[in-house]
C-alpha cells in the first residue's frame with residue numbers, strides 16, 4: 001500500500017430535515033478504503049460544493065491520503081488567500097475524511113489515534129425554549145426527564161419576545177429588542193433557579209445581539225444564577241470588551257462559533273478571557289486544526305464546547321465526539337435534536353443516553369452514509385430569513 005493515493009473526492013448535499021448538510025467522501029486507490037468528512041455551511045451550501053468540486057477536490061486527488069498534515073497545510077495556502085468559511089469547510093470535508101481513512105488503516109477509532117479516551121462518555125447539552133419563564137421551566141423539566149443534565153435556556157429563541165414597538169412601514173425581519181432582553185433574562189434565570197434548584201446546569205446564548213456595555217451588565221446580572229456558561233455575549237467585532245466583563249464578574253464565558261481564523265481565537269484563550277472555546281469544527285478547517293486548538297486551549301485552562309446544533313452533519317457530530325473523549329480539557333458538547341431520518345441516513349450516529357454520547361469502537365469515525373437515501377432528500381436553495389435580524393425601529397442587526 002506504499003503507493004496509496006486519493007482517487008476521487010465527491011461532495012454530497014442533502015436535507016433530511018430543516019438543515020442543509022454537506023458530506024464529502026474521499027475514495028482511495030485501495031478498493032473499499034474511503035473516508036467521510038463534514039463540510040457543512042448550511043447557508044452557503046452551493047458555494048462549498050463548488051469549492052470542493054472545482055478546487056479542493058482536484059487539489060487532493062493523487063496525493064497520499066495518509067499525509068494529513070501536509071494536505072491541510074498545502075490546501076490552506078494553495079489558493080494564496082486563506083481562512084474563509086467556504087474554503088475552510090471544503091478543506092474540512094477532505095481533512096475529516098483523511099482522518100477516517102487513517103483510522104481505518106490503523107484499525108482504530110480516531111480517538112485512539114489521538115491518545116485514547118480519557119473519559120467514559122461526553123456530556124451533552126440540549127436546548128429549552130419558551131415565551132414565558134414558566135414555559136421555559138416546563139421545557140427544562142422535559143429535557144431533564146429525558147436524562148439531560150445541561151440545558152441551554154432561551155426566552156423566545158434568539159429574537160427574544162415581542163415586536164410590538166415596530167413603527168409603521170417597518171421592513172420584514174426577525175425583530176428583537178435588546179432592552180427587553182436585559183429586562184427579562186435575569187428574571188428568567190432567577191425563576192429557573194427558584195423552581196429547579198441546583199439539580200441542573202443552565203446555559204444561555206446571547207447570540208452577540210447586545211451593545212457591548214449592555215453585554216457587560218448582563219453577565220454581571222446573571223452571575224448569581226451560576227450559569228454553566230454564557231455564550232456569544234459579544235460579537236467577534238467587539239472581543240476587546242471581554243476584559244471589561246472579566247473585571248466585573250465570574251460568569252463563565254463561551255465564544256467561537258463564528259470564528260474562522262486562528263488570530264481571532266488565540267488572543268481570547270491566551271488572555272484567559274473566555275472559559276470555553278466553541279468553534280464550528282468544519283468552519284475552522286476540520287479535525288486537524290481543532291485538535292491543535294484544543295491542546296492550545298488546555299495550556300490556558302480553557303475547555304472545549306464544539307458547536308453542535310442541527311447544522312453540523314452527523315459526520316461532523318461524530319468527529320466532535322471523538323475530540324470530546326480524547327481531549328482532556330473537554331467541557332461540554334452541544335447536541336441538537338437529530339431527526340430519525342438522520343439515523344437512517346448515517347448509520348453509526350450515536351444516541352444520547354442519560355445526557356451522554358460516546359463514539360463506537362469501529363475504525364475511523366465509525367459512521368456510514370447512505371448516498372441513495374440522501375439523494376432522495378435534495379436541498380432547498382432559499383436564503384435564510386432568521387439572519388435578517390432587526391431592532392424595534394427596523395435597523396438591521398446581527399443575527
Ligand code: MG
Nearest residue numbers: 205231232257
Ligand atoms: Mg451559539
